[in-house]
């Protein structure tokens with residue numbers, strides 16, 4: 001059985017992005033980029049399934065510019081078997097990403113498709129559910145544990161106020177919550193070795209034309225701004241002072 | 255054209271956030287219909303029918319719909335979606351599971367967690383874990399969105415009842431099967447709706463420390479307990495009380511952060527709280543940037559003192 005994992009290249013989670021002076025977009029020039037953290041959970045889970053003998057091959061796919069090779073090299077260093085880059089100059093939005101991923105699924109025929117639950121740059125959390133819809137596969141979104149049986153996968157999903165367990169017939173699409181696992185530490189020698197691995201490159205624009213899929217953005221960014229700031233806080237010197245201040249607040253009675 | 259609201263409910267009652275969705279939907283000044291899917295949900299549909307500003311309820315009631323699987327609900331939405339200009343719900347794990355699936359079936363993209371609605375296709379939403387607000391315009395013929403519930407006042411209900419249209423459906427043979435559900439039982443209020451939240455970080459040192467220090471304070475305040483990821487990774491608290499980007503987003507009247515540094519992934523989940531109190535020994539802790547009141551000090555001294563001082 002084969003597993004396909006989708007991995008996005010995003011601004012590293014430690015970076016606080018700044019806004020371009022003209023407010024047209026965020027400024028990511030020269031900023032540290034990384035693999036989307038939830039996608040690392042997805043890769044880790046696929047590798048654990050391989051270690052258990054449940055899967056034989058883990059393939060990772062990323063959609064983006066040539067720069068995305070670093071994300072795929074990191075995936076190689078973690079232990080994936082193959083990597084595919086769908087090269088595209090512009091950033092694709094979730095529906096378009098799902099359409100491209102669908103074409104990769106048609107070609108690769110994986111039994112399990114793992115994505116992250118959310119990209120930490122756009123904060124959307126749509127792609128996995130959209131891909132499942134396009135493929136007409138069952139979906140497990142926001143999954144914190146999974147168990148692959150004969151021809152189904154049992155997943156526990158994080159929902160508001162609890163968890164839900166579902167059994168999904170394979171093939172299925174799953175999006176990884178951070179609670180799924182702790183991604184392995186990547187050793188430097190593995191990163192060096194990963195440099196020599198071959199990444200298959202597919203031209204995104206040509207792929208879209210060949211398959212007749214519309215990958216044009218549906219949403220236009222008009223401007224970006226800092227969110228409204230909270231009122232500057234007050235430093236209190238003691239517990240008594242804190243309680244005085246709180247009790248003076250309308251609506252707070254403690 | 256019309257606006258459709260996907261109603262979140264637990265089979266017994268409507269989620270109160272549906273009232274916020276109704277206010278958001280009023281922006282389009284078109285007839286508002288509420289879509290209620292489940293099993294044995296007459297009471298839920300009637301509750302929806304009494305919301306002021308709604309023109310009709312669509313009730314799809316069938317046994318196989320009890321778990322409201324995304325596969326089923328998305329397909330039902332997609333089957334009627336073209337009749338609507340707007341399909342929306344409040345942002346939650348429920349809507350985030352279903353709406354993107356429905357949207358893909360209708361070949362549209364989703365506007366996620368809209369903070370403001372500026373025009374019938376233009377919204378403000380947060381990106382980069384809430385660090386940046388983006389204004390976006392959607393070109394899709396059907397606007398499918400989730401809205402940030404707390405930014406919209408709840409609509410009212412009254413004794414009137416609008417029409418409830420019942421739609422019959424065939425049972426599906428889907429490849430997804432509901433197995434079980436675990437609700438976190440606690441004598442304390444639910445984290446996502448609590449008026450007061452007390453959250454602890456990795457600095458509490460141990461599970462016993464977390465419990466002994468924070469539980470008495472939470473008890474006195476009638477508060478829910480929350481935790482940062484460091485506390486959860488260290489095993490001091492269970493993962494269901496994680497506050498932040500990977501956990502729950504809360505917006506209580508009062509949020510007390512105890513020994514939490516204030517990483518953006520955490521503040522993403524609590525910065526909409528009305529009043530934020532932070533207790534931290536580091537005078538430069540980033541949490542102080544979002545706090546209304548901050549106290550520099552050792553939590554092992556400050557928290558017991560605070561608990562003892564409260565009546």
Ligand SMILES: Cc1cc2nc3c(=O)[nH]c(=O)nc-3n(C[C@H](O)[C@H](O)[C@H](O)COP(=O)(O)OP(=O)(O)OC[C@H]3O[C@@H](n4cnc5c(N)ncnc54)[C@H](O)[C@@H]3O)c2cc1C
Pocket residue numbers: 013037038120178454455456457481482483484485496497498499500501502512513514515516517518519520523533534535536539551552553554
């Ligand atoms: C993709 C991703 C998602 C994430 N999602 C979340 C999320 O949802 N929620 C979340 O919380 N984190 C999340 N994180 C982790 C986040 O980045 C931080 O690592 C985490 O919030 C830190 O927790 P902390 O503040 O408890 O611990 P620390 O950063 O270790 O901070 C401890 C704080 O306690 C203070 N302190 C120590 N001792 C005392 C004392 N005796 N008295 C008073 N103060 C003391 C210190 O000054 C310090 O400020 C995520 C990270 C990633 C990469």
Ligand SMILES: Nc1ncnc2c1ncn2[C@@H]1O[C@H](COP(=O)(O)O)[C@@H](O)[C@H]1O
Pocket residue numbers: 006007008009036038039061062063064092094097114115116117118119120122123124125126127128
């Ligand atoms: N450009 C991309 N390349 C590869 N995978 C992606 C891309 N965009 C999104 N994904 C996958 O979809 C998941 C959810 O993304 P999103 O819907 O953007 O929040 C991510 O965690 C990735 O697994």
